[in-house]
Amino acid sequence: MTEDVETVERVTGTGVPVRGNDIDTDQIIPARFLKVVTFDGLGQFVFQDVRFTDDDEPKDHPFNEDRFRDASILVVNANFGCGSSREHAPQALKRWGIDAIVGESFAEIFAGNCLALGVPTVTADQAEIEALQEFVDENPDAEIDVDVDDETVSYGDREIDATVDDAQRRALVEGVWDTTALMKSNAEAVAETAASLPYIEAGAGGDA
Amino acid sequence: MSEGTLYDKVWDRHKVTTLPTGQDQLFVGLHLVHEVTSPQAFGMLRERDMEVAYPERTHATVDHIVPTDDLDRPFEGAAEEMMSQLEENVREAGIEFSHPGTGDQGIVHVIGPEQGLTQPGMTVVCGDSHTSTHGAFGALAFGIGTSQIRDVLATGTVAMEKKDVRRVRVDGELGEGVEAKDVILEIIRRLGTDGGVGYVYEYAGEAIRNLDMEGRMSICNMSIEGGARAGYVEPDETTYEWLRETDAFEDDPERFEELKPYWESIASDDDAEYDDEVVIDGSALDPVVTWGTTPGQGVGIDDPIPAPEDLPEDKQDTARRAQEHMRVEPGETMAGYPIDVAFLGSCTNARLPDLRRAARVVAGREVHDDVRAMVVPGSQRVKAAAEREGLDEVFREAGFDWRGAGCSMCLGMNPDQLEGDEACASSSNRNFVGRQGSKEGRTVLMNPRMVAAAAIEGEVTDVRDLPETEVKA
Numbered sequence: 001m002t003e004d005v006e007t008v009e010r011v012t013g014t015g016v017p018v019r020g021n022d023i024d025t026d027q028i029i030p031a032r033f034l035k036v037v038t039f040d041g042l043g044q045f046v047f048q049d050v051r052f053t054d055d056d057e058p059k060d061h062p063f064n065e066d067r068f069r070d071a072s073i074l075v076v077n078a079n080f081g082c083g084s085s086r087e088h089a090p091q092a093l094k095r096w097g098i099d100a101i102v103g104e105s106f107a108e109i110f111a112g113n114c115l116a117l118g119v120p121t122v123t124a125d126q127a128e129i130e131a132l133q134e135f136v137d138e139n140p141d142a143e144i145d146v147d148v149d150d151e152t153v154s155y156g157d158r159e160i161d162a163t164v165d166d167a168q169r170r171a172l173v174e175g176v177w178d179t180t181a182l183m184k185s186n187a188e189a190v191a192e193t194a195a196s197l198p199y200i201e202a203g204a205g206g207d208a
Numbered sequence: 209m210s211e212g213t214l215y216d217k218v219w220d221r222h223k224v225t226t227l228p229t230g231q232d233q234l235f236v237g238l239h240l241v242h243e244v245t246s247p248q249a250f251g252m253l254r255e256r257d258m259e260v261a262y263p264e265r266t267h268a269t270v271d272h273i274v275p276t277d278d279l280d281r282p283f284e285g286a287a288e289e290m291m292s293q294l295e296e297n298v299r300e301a302g303i304e305f306s307h308p309g310t311g312d313q314g315i316v317h318v319i320g321p322e323q324g325l326t327q328p329g330m331t332v333v334c335g336d337s338h339t340s341t342h343g344a345f346g347a348l349a350f351g352i353g354t355s356q357i358r359d360v361l362a363t364g365t366v367a368m369e370k371k372d373v374r375r376v377r378v379d380g381e382l383g384e385g386v387e388a389k390d391v392i393l394e395i396i397r398r399l400g401t402d403g404g405v406g407y408v409y410e411y412a413g414e415a416i417r418n419l420d421m422e423g424r425m426s427i428c429n430m431s432i433e434g435g436a437r438a439g440y441v442e443p444d445e446t447t448y449e450w451l452r453e454t455d456a457f458e459d460d461p462e463r464f465e466e467l468k469p470y471w472e473s474i475a476s477d478d479d480a481e482y483d484d485e486v487v488i489d490g491s492a493l494d495p496v497v498t499w500g501t502t503p504g505q506g507v508g509i510d511d512p513i514p515a516p517e518d519l520p521e522d523k524q525d526t527a528r529r530a531q532e533h534m535r536v537e538p539g540e541t542m543a544g545y546p547i548d549v550a551f552l553g554s555c556t557n558a559r560l561p562d563l564r565r566a567a568r569v570v571a572g573r574e575v576h577d578d579v580r581a582m583v584v585p586g587s588q589r590v591k592a593a594a595e596r597e598g599l600d601e602v603f604r605e606a607g608f609d610w611r612g613a614g615c616s617m618c619l620g621m622n623p624d625q626l627e628g629d630e631a632c633a634s635s636s637n638r639n640f641v642g643r644q645g646s647k648e649g650r651t652v653l654m655n656p657r658m659v660a661a662a663a664i665e666g667e668v669t670d671v672r673d674l675p676e677t678e679v680k681a
Contacts, residue, residue: 021526022401022502026640030647031621035273035286037247037293039354049647078522079402082435082502083640084619085337086245087353108405108437109337109351116355126522167369171229178355180256183233183363186225187261190365193224193235194262198470199327200237 007175008118011100011146013072015136015155016062018047023076024083025110029092031084042088043095063096067140075133076103078126081110090114100146102153102162104129115168115177120148124162128153132160149173210373212480214442215408217473218348222331224365231367237330237347239360240316241268241303243294244621245335249357250297260301262364267325268298269306271315272621276584276611279308287622301361314587314613317341317555321425322589324454328443328471333366338555338637340431343440344424345447346474348408350438371406371437372483377413380491385672387565388423389557389635389655391415391488393496393506395427396434399486400523401504404436407484410476411441415490421450422559429556430637433503442475497542497668498639498653500530505639506653509670512539533641534650542668545652547633549626550575550663551644552608552656553584554618554636562635562656563594564679567602569660571677575607576666582609582624584616602679608663620645633662 033045051061058064074093080103081089090113093101101114102122111121124132135142135155145154146162148169153162164172171177183190194200210216224233239262246268253260260266273287282288298305306312306319313319317338320326328346333339335357342349352366360366378391396403409431416424424441431439441447448468451457457464494508505527507513515538516527531538536545552558552566563585575581583603585591591613594600600610617624618636625645626632632644632651639651652668661671 020529021522022504024502024638024640026619026638026643030642031619031645034244034621035290037289038251039248049642054647079405079435082401083337083432083638085335085339085351085353087248087335087355090353105402105405107402107435109353109432113353113355116353165369167229167231171231174228176228179227179229179231179233179367180258180359180362182227183359183365183367184258186233186365187363189224190233190235190261190363193222194364197221197235197237198467199330 005175006118008120008172009149011073011120012143013099014070014141015073015075015144016068016071017075017133017136018062019077019133021078022082023080025081025086025089026083028081028089029086034086034088039088039091042092046092046096072097072099073144073146074098074101075129075136076101077129078104080106082107085109087113090117090119094119102129102132102146115171118172118177120146120164120168120172122146122153122162122164124153124160128160210481210483212477213373213410213482214346214440214474214476215348215373215410218329218331219370227367231369233365234331234368235365236333236360237265238320238325238332239266240320240332240334241266242272242316242336243270243290244272245354246297246357247290247293248354249361252358253361258362260303260361263302265364266303267306268294268303269313269316269319270294272615272619274308274614275623276614276616279612311588314589315555315558315615317429318559318586318590321345322454322587324451324456327451328447329474333360337432338429340438341425341429341555343428343431343438344421346440346443346471348438348440351432371408373410374407374484374486375410375412375482377485377487378411378415378490379413379487380415380489381418382415382490382493385495385657386493387655387657388419388426390493390496391490392427392430393498393503393653394488394493396430396504397496397506399434401433401502402435404431404434407436409436409439411439416441417444420561421446422561425559426556430503433637443471495655495658495671497658499534499536499542500527501533501639501641502526502530503637503639503653505530507542509543510541512541514538542652543670545668546631547652547662547667548579548630549632550579550581550659551617551632551634551636552582552659553616555586556637557635557656558584558586558590560590560593563599566656566660567599567679568676569657569671569674570606570664571602571679573606573664575663578666579663581607581663582611584611585613587613599679617644619643633659633668635659
């Protein structure tokens with residue numbers, strides 16, 4: 001492996017809990033903020049409609065609390081990131097400062113989008129997650145250690161068993177989550193696969 | 209692990225290799241592109257000095273941001289920048305673009321099938337979660353994020369992990385007034401919004417077989433609302449009849465005959481093995497409407513809204529919050545829930561048969577005084593076909609707004625939005641808080657005929673209580 005490959009074996013930082021099941025990507029980044037042609041600047045709008053009133057007055061939300069301002073590990077409940085496929089959601093979270101998400105479960109497209117940004121989505125059972133959320137609430141300055149390779153989350157004097165999807169773990173630990181170049185290098189095999197498909201007309205093909 | 213299913217077969221035919229992550233690299237047969245999720249991907253390609261590998265397997269349209277009343281350029285605000293970026297990107301790459309000037313523009317999941325771009329046994333991807341729609345044709349179709357769009361543009365392939373296959377069998381005949389939309393809302397109600405995570409759904413059984421292609425699309429469309437990234441129906445004569453009349457084959461019957469054996473070959477084997485199976489009695493269903501703020505919070509029109517404490521523990525908090533937002537009480541039915549807006553549109557339910565059925569409810573009646581009602585056909589072609597049949601007149605006479613094609617009020621990205629705490633009877637797919645553009649807005653999902661009935665009565669209404677009028681073409 002070359003020196004310049006970025007890997008994510010572990011993420012260490014303080015936490016921020018966002019409670020509730022089925023938090024959809026419309027909540028994470030409302031559709032009106034998708035009217036952009038780059039992802040820059042999305043960080044300030046993360047959770048906008050649950051964080052602010054129409055008059056831009058801050059509401060009760062962990063992302064508005066000073067004590068969580070430097071957090072990098074988001075702790076969530078079940079089916080986080082469901083709904084729209086917008087990568088704007090993990091982009092907004094990452095640009096706000098989130099480097100890893102620990103939760104009960106994640107929607108598939110969302111988890112895939114996080115992986116594409118090198119952000120692990122780590123799961124643990126409900127009781128463990130609730131305990132972790134409580135800990136973070138009481139200890140906003142305490143360090144949490146998400147070990148992607150060992151599939152554990154450690155905080156205080158506890159270490160909990162977590163799960164990282166196999167492909168995600170390998171991609172992060174070996175630094176191969178950005179698959180473009182890798183897949184590009186298989187261009188010849190891609191062209192062969194394409195040519196074997198009845199619906200691809202002979203002579204058509206990519207730039208292989 | 210499943211064996212011999214359509215999913216297994218299509219996967220194997222498109223697999224290029226296994227990547228070091230353990231994911232498979234899959235060839236993409238059709239890549240659909242729209243203005244919201246693609247500009248950043250084209251930008252990343254430029255940064256890496258890469259070109260689009262398979263422009264001829266790529267097709268673009270514009271749907272999320274287009275106004276549905278006035279298409280004069282420039283569009284308002286950022287919408288114009290998104291439109292011109294898309295125009296520049298497709299021009300540079302040589303990608304075909306169904307823009308409004310072609311008469312072929314529309315919601316990406318409506319135009320792909322209607323142009324015959326979507327075919328059985330293909331892999332179809334798009335930066336849009338409702339790409340699952342195309343599974344109705346026996347394609348393996350799923351939504352992807354922007355970084356994956358970059359991959360597909362650059363390589364014609366996508367990295368994916370294989371999922372389990374759950375067969376969802378809907379037996380029996382659907383009752384009068386019960387539609388595909390009701391079936392999928394019931395499936396999501398039963399299996400949960402995350403019940404399909406890790407699965408691809410194969411929809412089977414008599415009730416599915418009897419559906420037209422549009423109904424099958426409505427069902428596959430909302431697979432993602434149940435957590436399943438992809439869902440499909442095996443191709444059959446209904447599928448082939450539809451395909452025969454699309455642009456792809458209308459003038460090329462030989463090509464149709466050439467491909468048909470392939471389409472037949474990818475159907476699931478009789479002895480295929482599934483990872484899970486769920487059976488639903490389709491004949492027992494009533495029209496389903498949602499009472500909450502997730503698509504899984506549905507209820508039969510005559511049934512009481514559940515008390516949160518009667519739901520599984522992990523659903524209780526969400527249900528309480530949803531009932532507060534929607535201002536509904538456990539024990540009541542949704543019938544009689546007052547509505548302010550009726551939206552007939554979206555990639556779930558804005559195809560010609562959807563409009564025809566709704567028109568039969570609307571004909572000879574008037575939209576309730578307190579309701580603003582709109583019909584947004586799924587594509588310019590749907591709109592033109594409906595106008596040839598005079599459906600626009602039926603809707604207009606009743607007091608509906610008859611709009612141009614686009615995503616419209618399904619999501620708050622264009623001028624069509626809810627205001628304040630308006631309640632909307634909607635044929636779309638998501639009732640998330642804020643989804644329709646106002647965070648106090650309230651969305652009640654239902655089938656298109658039920659939307660028509662709600663528009664007329666000013667409240668959620670069992671459409672079976674409204675006699676229909678034949679609409680002559």
